[in-house]
Every structure is written in C-alpha cells, then in structure tokens.
Amino acid sequence: MNDKARRDFLIKSGLGAGGLALSGLLPGGGFINASFASDLIAGADPLTPKQPHFPGKVKSVIWLHQDGAPSTIDFFDYKPELIKLHGQEVPASFLKGIKTSTQGGVGKLFASNRTWKQYGQSGAWFSDLVPNIAQHADKITFLKSSVTVGATHDISILKLNTGGLNPGRPSLGAWIQYALGTANPDLPAYVVLYNGNREPTGGSINWSSGFLPAVYQGTAFRPGDSPILHLDRPELIAAAQQSENLDLLKQLNNKVNSAYPNDSELQARGRAYDLAARMQVTAPEAVDLSKETAATKELYGLNDDATKSYGTTLLRARRLVERGVRFIQVVTGPQDINGTSRNWDAHQDLEENHGKHAKTVDKPIAGLLADLQSRGLLDSTLVVWTSEFGRTSYGQSGTGRDHNPWGYTQWFAGGGFKAGYTHGATDEIGLQVADKSLAVDTYDVHATVLNQLGLDHLKLIYQYQGRSERPTVVYGKVIKELIS
C-alpha cells in the first residue's frame, strides 16, 4: 500500500490519523505495520464498522444458493422450441463452441412435463413448479444469460462463492465483512445458514476467509436454539458463576495489561470477552422465532412439513437482516429422492427431484419477499437466487439433465435492482447464452452485488504476499443494466 492507499484505508477503517495511535504501536506490543491492513487487526477491532467507497443502496444481502444446480429452464426460462423438439437429437448448431462430457453426442432434447404462465405487469414466465414465487414477478430481476466455468459442482461452487477454481480465495461474504466490518457489534456480519442438520458438502470451504484473516470468515449458524459453537455455558456452570468468573478474569487481565499501556491487542481480548457474554444473549435471540406471529410463520410455510425447515432458515435470515447482518449465505439442503438423499443435482428423476425441491423452497422464498416488502426492508436488502450452474436442455439417463455452465438463469429481488426486468437470454432451446456479449459471469455478479453495498470491486484490495488481491480476481464488471 502506498501512502495514499494507506491513508484511504485508515480513513475507511475509521482509524484516521489520530486513531493510529491506538493501534498498538508499541514495542513489545502488536506488530502494527500500517502498510498491511492484516496487521491492523491485531490491535484495532477488526470488525469496526467502516465506510464504503460510495453510499451503498443496500445494507444486507441474502444469498440463496440452490445447491446442486436447479434446471432453470424448468422454472423461469420458457422455451417453446424445446418442447417442440422434445425427443430429437440436439441440432449441431446449438452445440457449437461448447465442450460436452459425453462421447458420441449428447442425449436427446428433453422437455419436462411443465405448464407455463405469464405473471405480473412484466409478463415474466413461470412454470407450475414455482407458483408462489411467480406472484412476485414484478419484484424480480432475471438474469437469463448467466455463464460460469466448470463441469463439476466442486469447482463451480467454489467459483460461485470465492471466485477461485481452487480452494484458497476468500468468499464474497468474507470480502464484505473485511470491507465494511459489522453493523451490529453483537453479531458477526457474515452468517451462513443451511437447511438440514448437516453442513453442506465442502463445509467451511464454502464460507472460508481464504487468505484474509480468519476473523472475516462466515460464522455458520447451526440449526437449533444455540446457533454458534460453544455459545452455551457448560451445564455445570451457572450463569451467576460465569459472570463472577468474567469479573475475576477482568481483574487478572487488568494487572497484566497495566504493564503494557496502550497495548490494544491485550485490551481487545478483554473486549472480546464482554462481547462473548453479550453474544450468549443476542445470538439465540436472533434465531428465536417464538415471538414471530402465526401469520408470519404461515407466510414462510412453517406450518407445513415440506416447507418448515427451509422456511425456518429464511425467517432466521430476515431476523438477521433486521439485526444488521450484512451477508447471509443460505444453502439449500438435500431431500429424499426415491430413497436417496439428493440436492438439486437431478441427473435422473428430474420430475421427482425438482418437484420436491421446488416445493421446499417456493413458498418460503415467496414468503421472504413478501415479508421483506411489508416491513419496508426490500429496498435495503438484496435477495440473490443463485446456483453454481444450470442444467442442460438435452436429457440424461432418460429422466434427468446434465450440468450446464453455458447459459442459465439467476435472479435478484430488491436491493436497488431493476424490478420486473429481464437481462440476456438463452438460445431457442435454453442451452447457451444467445447473445454472448450479454453473458454474465459469477465475477460480474459479485462486482454488481458489491456495487450495491457501495463497494468498488476494483478498489476493494487486500495486500497478500506482495500482491494486491481483490474479490473478482482479475475479472468482473458491474452489470449496470441490472440495477436501477
């Protein structure tokens, strides 16, 4: 970082010229080197709220990762031509320029058994799998020209979350937490929610801080009443006891700390215990749905076994939005498909798979959109419906679809996006992006999401091993057409 960049960083991090003195600039103390943002965290609170590059439109992002890659041509991307060509070989012209994974030609074109209707003023098409989301057609911005890299979930999920094709880069939420700190000192700014009792496959790799300090990684909120690891006191210790223990701890630490005046790192440890004590109250409260009305619960589908679990997750997400959490990454869980536990990855049994998964998410997502709007949160909250890739218009195994990184749909709602607008399109069978100049990659989605938070993806820099790293690697552009 040169002097100017350093100044910018300090201003951004709220330290300013005068603030520098507090950050442990003492011998025997923290190793503060102002040319490295990473070192500043030792003394200063790494989660101090920071100013964005420019005023942001949104305060929170809810990142709805549809794990396993749903077939968006069966939900949003209506292709009459595909229905017409069902059962025929894929015309060669449609396969031009793509590398497929099947020897001797791909499967025959496959139209699922859907009925389609237009909704809202925008007249957007929705299939019968998502009747509830369809009601919010005019809140949605469709991106029908999504592309990505990779033929396997591993790589493409990594890329979706971190921008890297190999593990090691920070996830989008980590960058946001690094850039903006936390708006609520009692909660992490980056929370991960998952549907079901097991962590998504790949676990913490999906919300890693990569080369950013670990403090910026996502905090997984676990299912159940106690969302954070080690949040609950051991059974053998009563609350009053713990509080006395903390008082003693303060006395012990004060003695050591007084020998090291101005050592902000030692002092920060004391503050961390205070915060931990508050978190023991705030975190369970943040996920406690008991005070939600019956109507709200019904809105998210909590009264129906099929939607209860995902609905609970999304209702928690809304509560976190209200509490200032900046990035909430929600991963869908597996469902029982003909006796096996599967995510959206319908290589076979598309009908059963997507029928079940759509049922699980349709009502809760619709509920979330309605709820955010009625609470006046939709403008300041960006909802992103996203997946690692889409699925092919040609069939696989007779009843399923293969992976499609060449053209699929993702959508956005709220957060200053152009409601009721559709960007880009796939070809007549829904296989590839039709006009390649409108193709939008995950990097572009990241850049655009960051933009809505007031962050310029080209200026969000972290010095790592002598290299200026940014969230979009060396790619990415803000897709201006998507935003209003």
Add this chain to the structure above:
Amino acid sequence: MKKKLYLAVMVALAGAVSSEAGSAVDTFNNPVGEIGKQKQPDLFSGSVGAIGGSATAAPQAAQTAPVAAPAPLAAPVAVPAPQAAQPAQAVAPAAPAENKVAEASAAPKKLWSYQPVKSPVQPTVNNKSWVRTPIDAFVLAPLEAKGLTPSPDADRAAYIRRATIDAWGVIPTPEEVASFVNDSAPDAYEKLADRLLSSTKFGERQARRWLDLARYADSAGFQGDQTRPNFWRYRDYVIKAFNDDKPYSQFIQEQVAGDEILPDKQEGIIATGFLAGFPDNSNSRDLVQRKYQIATDMTDTVGKVVLGQTVECARCHNHKFDKISQKDYFSLQSFFANVSAVDNIPVAKKGALEHKYDEQWAKWEAATKDIRDKQAAILAPYQEKGIKYHKERYLTDSRESIFKPKEQWNAHDRWVNHRLANVTSETDVASYLRDASENKDNPDYSTDIALKAAQYKELTDELVKWNDLKPVFGASTISGVSELGHADAPPSYVFFGGDHERKLEEVQPAFPEAITDEKPVITPTEFSSGRRTALAKWLTSDTNPLTARVYVNRIWEQYFGRGIVETVSDFGKAGQKPVNPELLDYLADSFVKNGWSVKKLHREILLSGVYRQSSGYREDVAKADPENKLLAVFPRKRLEAEEIRDSLLVASGQLEDKVGGPSVFPPVPANLGASPAQWKVSKDKKDHNRRSLYIFTRRSVPYPLLSTFDMATAQEAHSKRDVTTTPLQSLALLNSDVVLGWSQSLAGRVINEAGNDESAQLDKLYQILFSRKASDSEKETLLKFLNSHEKSVREKITDGKFAISIPTGLKENQKLDPIRAAAFVDLVHTVANSNEFIYRF
C-alpha cells in the same frame, strides 16, 4: 477405503523396474514396485549447471511426441479475458526510508533478493558486553545508531517459558523451570537450549509450521474431501527430519525429487508428499484441466515456500512490476510436467501398525466376502460397458487420451490414463447399472436390470453395516509422486492468459531468468525425467540467493513475530525489503556454512542477547521505534492455536505424549454438523489428548477449537499465522466442555501436588501456567474470589440437579469441601483464560 478397480494401476515404482533395460516401463501392467530393490545412481554428485553455460539440456524434447495439435479455440464465453492490472493493483509498497539509499545503489542491478548472499562483516558496536552471538552485533548496531539501548535480560523463568513455547510449542513444567532458574552453571542457557533442541517436541513444533507451508491435510479437499489415509507418513517424515537435524538442503531435495534421488528408499517417496498434498477433486471430468491445476499447485507451492516467490502472479500475464515473466513461470512449471500422484505404494517393511491394519482389513474382507462376491457377480456382465460409460463422461480433450489405443499414448496420454485409472472404481460400474435400470434410452434397459440394480443397492446397504469392522485409520501403503517409470515428459507451453486451452510457444524447463543465469542440467533416468532433480539441485545449491534467506527469515519470524523481510513468502519485487539486510545475510550465510543445520540456526537465536531481552514496556522505545522494528524490546506474542491447546493439555497433565502415527479424531461440538463419515471420533480416549498436530486435518472440517485461534488453512501454502482476537475465541475457552474438563484435571493436579493449603495451591497453579509463583496481592484477589464465589456455586446446586464441576483425578485420600472445590475449578478455568496464559512475554 475405496478398493481400486484397477489394481494393476499400482504404479510400478521407479526403483524396482528401472532395471528393465532401455524400454519405457509399462506402467499399468507390471507388478507393484517395491522399495529397496535397486540402487540408484547418485544424481547429486554432478556439478551444478554452469553459470551462463550454453549447454541447456533439453534431452526430453526429442523423445517426446507432441500432444495433439491444439484444438480450435472454443469461444471462451465463460472465461473473460484477464483485465489489465487496476491502478490500485500496481501500487508498490512504500519502501521504508532507511532502505531508500540501498535501493538506489542497487537499482541497476538485480533485485536485492536475487543478488548473491554476502558474508557481512560483524559490525563494531560500543556495548560489546551485550553481544552474545554475532546476531546481537547485527541487531545492536542499528540500535546504537538510533541512540537506543537494548532491554535488560528477561528473568530466567520468563525466558524458559518463552523458549520452551517457541521451541516445543508447549509451556515448561514447574520442575523444568526450577531446575533452570536454580542452575548456577555458567552454561545454564546453553544446556537449556541443547535440552530443548534434543527433545522430540522440538521436531513436533517445527513440523507444525512446515506443515502449514506444505498445505498438509489428511483429506483431498473440495466438496468430496476424501480421506487420504496415509499422508500422516509425510507428517512423521517432517517431524523426524527436524529431530534428526536433517540438512535443510537435503530436506528440500527429498521433498521435491525424493522419488528420483532416493528411489530405493521409502523415505524418498514419502518426502514427495510435499508435492502430492495438493487439494484434489477426484470427480473432475476434465482431466486435462486437472493436470494443469495440479502442476500449477506444485509450482506455486515450491515457488512460494522454498524461493519466497509468488510466481503464480505471472501465470496469467506479464506484470509491469514483477520480474518473473510468464515464460519464466511456465518454464518453471515444466519441471513438474511429468509428475503423477500415487497413493498405493506398499510400505517397504511392514511394522506392527501395518500388520494390524492388514489383519483388520482381512477381517472385514472375510466378513463381507459373500456380499462383495454377490455384487461382483451382478456387475460382471456390465464391467466393460460400465467402464466405457464412465470414460465417456469426461470432457472432449480428456476423451482424446482416454480412447486412444495404448500403443499410441504419449506422455500426456499416459498421465491422463493413469489419473483415470486412479479415480475409477467399482462404483462407476454400479452407476452404469443404475442408469441401465432407469434410463429407457440405455440399450441395456430392461425390467430384469432394474431388479439387479435393486439387488445391488440392497447389497450395498448391507455392506455399509460392516463399516465398523474396517480398520479405523492408516494404511499399509504410502503416497507420493512418481513419473510412472517414464523419462519422457509431455511438452509444456506458455498459456495465453493462463488458460490451458490457449497454447502459445513451447517452453523447456528453465530457472527464472530474472533470478539466475544458471541453466538446468537435466539427466533423465530410466524411470524418470530427472527434471525435478535438476530443480532440487539448483534450489539447494549453496549459491542460490533465495532458499537460505527465505528459510532463515521464516525461523526469525517464528521467534520474533515479524520476519526481517516482513512478507515471509514474498521476496520478489512486490514484497517488503529486509529491515536489516546484513542480519539476514549473516543468518543465511552461516546457515549454509553450517551445512544447512536447522538446529544450529535455532540454537544461535535461542542463545542470542536479542532473544533474551525482557518484553517490558519502554517509553523511550515506543517513541523512537514505535513499531519495534529494531527489537530494542522483546516482542510478546499470542500463543498459536496448537500452542494453546497443547499447553492446556500439558498443564492438566492429560497430554498423551506419543510421537507420530495415524491422525486422530478428538470429539467436536455436537452442533458442528459434520457427518460421521467426515469426523468419526476416535474410540480410544487417549487419542483425544494427543498433540494438536496429530489431529486429523480434514480440509472441509477444520477442528473448531484450533480453527478459531487462527490455525493454518490447508488449502494452499500458509505462510504466517494471523493473530485475530474474537468473541468466538472467548466462547470456546469459556464454554467448551473439553476446556472445562482440562480445568477440572488441572485443579485436581494442583490439589494433589500442593496439598490442602490454598496459598500453596495458588502458587502451584501459577507455577504450572505462568512459570512463576502468585504474588501476595494476586493471592488476595484470588482468595477473595473463592470466598464470594462459594455462594454462587451453592446456589447452583439448588437448581435440583446438584451438578457442579469438581476437580478430577484426585488422589483417593483427599478430603474436600465440594463447594469450595467447585469454586476452585472456576478459579483455575479463569486463570487459564487470562492474557498471561494465552500470551508469552
């Protein structure tokens, strides 16, 4: 463990097959190689490549058939062209003022770090009596120039706590402290240093930091994150290397080219686990891309770890400010072009562990034979079709190699097919059966097949029930890298924008031109290209300007919290400059002159005056050198994750002090959500209390207690431990059952050792945790706490459960008031949470 379908794939290990005169070895059909059957030529006696010599050996080029002509470029819709560096990216770090002069004079020449290491003359200093080692003169000279004096020595107790934590990664015992404090011999410090360096704990601690760099893990990573059952052998190799004081040069040679230079030694192959530890996804359908990514990982890891060069920056394009060009990068990568990872080389000599493993495996096999036979019978008719079905699922350019007749394979095809064989298993045939049972378009589709598929699935469910009988962990095989018995390597190219589908010019193995004029002299062996031997030779040549500097700087960083070059893995143009270049060169130069002895390096630092200083606060230093770059004060440091856990284990008397062996699974919090397949808690409770470096490193499930304290991530080389301070750390130390359990044990130990006198108990507790006795005022505070705290404990038992935490492991005849004892556990637990324990001063 997944039984490989393609047993023959077990790689003919170079050493065993190299006697087959002349012809390239058939990698796939030969019996498995054995270690120790063949003497290999000593590849290290030859001279290092002549400087500026024109004899650039490229013997492989002629032997190697080019791979198929580059496929026509697909429209790279999904790969946007890399953008030019943004303004912010081009910013070079501001050079510290004191280095500006040096920089100016060196400007026309090479970057400072690419210039030869000098043998600096020890500077003259005024305060000669403070100089205990040459290091001190180099530290003192700039201090005196700034008008600063060094700090007085730390007291002996503080010193031994500091040194033991730094050298061993754990706190010392009160006995060790007392014996050092009371040692009046003039060489008390030397004796202590030698004792520290001769313990196996030294190797464990040093290995942990090396494993960070080696991005060591016991699993493959990515979503599947399969277990790598024998990577612990590499971990043990590293521990042993440090404990044996293996010269660092040899250590590097073995890790980069052990399979070539020590093919008749098991250790040689195990060492290459350094290269083989790359994150991997076995289900990748693009084997050509995978090959590129694997070679990229190896290149970047070696570049970063050994040379301190972030070479990967040059993978996509030339950088205006960087010295390493894209051509340099791909020339470096070509040293790894012929490298395959192998996981199933049998150990040379089975020990008790392997026999036990085999026995247990045999038991499982016997118990499940019937089920597996039935499954095999169902699959038999579809074997060929199933494999074909599996092969067809790879991407176009992978299929080019896969479906090419073996006689026509070139080196690239060989790599792809070996990989394919390694990731193909029975389950892939079973997938075909499933498809045939469901997919009407499948030519084998029939109701009969559906029946068979259902039967097969039932049998699979049945088989899973026997999983408990499988050996828990470990294997009688080893992992490493090999060139599969072939000396011919596939050609390497510069890739446009780093995209492997856009080949530009072909390149040969070469060292980065910016760093050296030396050219590799590559001597292929009968079983390997010899490329990595040439690379290893250059890396560890006494004249390599980087290797020694980078390593001594890493060790300096371990002791002083900040490297002489702060960017410990970036000695390139974008990295920081050394704050004390003479000291760096002195250390590097004497490191090489001392035969690359790691222990001698540690010893000199441990015995230096600068390391012996007090960490006490000094107003004058705070003003004159606010960042303490000159080290007039010893820098205090938060203990690393493993040091915290291991020290708590030592304090509580619970440490299971056993070196090496398969990794272990201590319990994890119930709400973690890891599946039993990912985290199966070790049955033997002793395994729960092993040192932290023995905890299974699952890339997708980092062990929570360590992870929260900034443990290394295993995704790529991890150069520096961050220090973050978070409430999640506080929660872990306050609320973890495990930590509370250790506090109970520690309380029990204190009572056992100190008796019933509370003042003695407090002294003992402080001696264990802080290496000192409690002061009177501290005792007053603590006793006051005990008295008042009894009340809240008493209230706790009125909750109806009567459950309180009392000291554990007490001697039988102890008579205790349980309320007071529970209050004491809380006291112990709290003291263990305090800054004085979590830091070393």
